[in-house]
Amino acid sequence: MSTLPSLSPGQAEEVRALGRRAADADGVAALSEQTLLSLAAPEGTVEHVLAYAAGRLGAYAQCQPTDGGDGEGPSVELVVDPPVRRQGLGSAVWAAVEARDPRARVWAHGALPSARGFAAARRLEPVRELHKMARPLTGADATGEAAGAATALPAGFSARTFVPGKDEAAWLETNAAAFAHHPEQGRLTLADLRERMDQPWFDPAGFIVVEADEAPGRVAAFHWTKVDPEQRATTDPAATAGEVYVVGVHPAYQGRGLARPLTALGLAHLAGLGLPEVVLYVDGDNTGALRTYSSLGFRDIMVDVMYSRAVHARV
Incomplete structure (x- = not known):
């Protein structure tokens, strides 16, 4: 060894x-x-x-x-x-x-x-859970008219696709702020971002950023989707599932009604590619996100569990 x-x-x-x-x-x-x-x-x-x-x-x-x-x-x-x-x-x-x-x-x-x-x-005990959720994609998703998942953003905001070579710094700032307490996502560096952009699955057309009219050039929120041939759909094992890779809203714009239409914009992109299903991963203690995704029709299909002996050291 x-x-x-x-x-x-x-x-x-x-x-x-x-x-x-x-x-x-x-x-x-x-x-x-x-x-x-x-x-x-x-x-x-x-x-x-x-x-x-x-x-x-x-x-x-x-x-x-x-x-x-x-x-x-x-x-x-x-x-x-x-x-x-x-x-x-x-x-x-x-x-x-x-x-x-x-x-x-x-x-x-x-x-x-x-x-x-x-x-x-x-004698290891669970210390964290990561839920994998999924739901079918429909024609209503493709048109942005799915029940509870309309793509219209609030007034004062507009969406566009990520521009490599231009948006990296702004995205990193928003990602770090939105996931300040997340043990992995919030610590992504420019090198980490570029490493992912170099992967065969990366497609800027599926990387949606939202700007506020009051702060052009700043990323107020984003929805990064992913289509990886290795991600199999549960409804059809021969087909690829799209993925809600990561959705983030800058704390300065949280509570402004961005999360649901931003999620819907990503679903519309994935549905427009003809994919049968979409999956996502969310931490078990993120009750707000679990509630939002459940209301959009997502259901648990798998749970990853992190174990540690550290629990015993505190009892």
């Missing part, structure tokens, strides 16, 4: 292949977008723990440090190759992670029974 500050291209591809094998077996991706992007991160950005079995990568964990000053440990994703599960590899990798930082928090995507059992055996 090895703990490394960076991966070679070959090692990164081994991890991707391991992730694909696990996803095929479990029906849910074991590694998130950020983890996959961080496989190529510069040395020291994240930590990688690799364990081999019979000459092939059998288990992998990635530790993303936190820098919010809140005392939280690293965010970890861990995956074990299906053919070598229950042979101690996952336990060994997690022990190596905890030895480096006992505050480590690990994601269980889909909250599968095996993951719940792994957590219970190690």
Whole structure:
């Protein structure tokens, strides 16, 4: 077993292949977008723990440090190759992670029974939930006339698409303000944004920004949609689902009635592409967003759970 500050291209591809094998077996991706992007991160950005079995990568964990000053440990994703599960590899990798930082928090995507059992055996308790929600897209979405999801913005606001090379700084300022207390989204940097813009799925036509007439050039709010061929629709596994990638409203413009029409604008874009379904991810403690999305017809289809031993240190 090895703990490394960076991966070679070959090692990164081994991890991707391991992730694909696990996803095929479990029906849910074991590694998130950020983890996959961080496989190529510069040395020291994240930590990688690799364990081999019979000459092939059998288990992998990635530790993303936190820098919010809140005392939280690293965010970890861990995956074990299906053919070598229950042979101690996952336990060994997690022990190596905890030895480096006992505050480590690990994601269980889909909250599968095996993951719940792994957590219970190690006295880990849930500390965060991430809900994956979905709903069908309809012709009414495409025209902006879906019930409760009209695209008309309040007076004094206008929408346009993101302009690469022009809007980066303004978007980053609004994103940081809108997600100031979010452990991942609010900390995105220009390098992070550019990394996502370099991905094959990036399409500025699906990146909607809203400006206020009183402050041209400032991003008052935004709805970034995503169409990734790897995101499968639950209604038709052979089809791609669109995604509400992130919706944000600058605190200066919150309470002005932007959230619902802004969401609808993104749904109209995705429906106009002929996609059958739209999905999104929202934190379990974001009751306002959960309420809004539920009122727009979204329903839970999966819940990711983050576990930590830190709970026990406070009791």
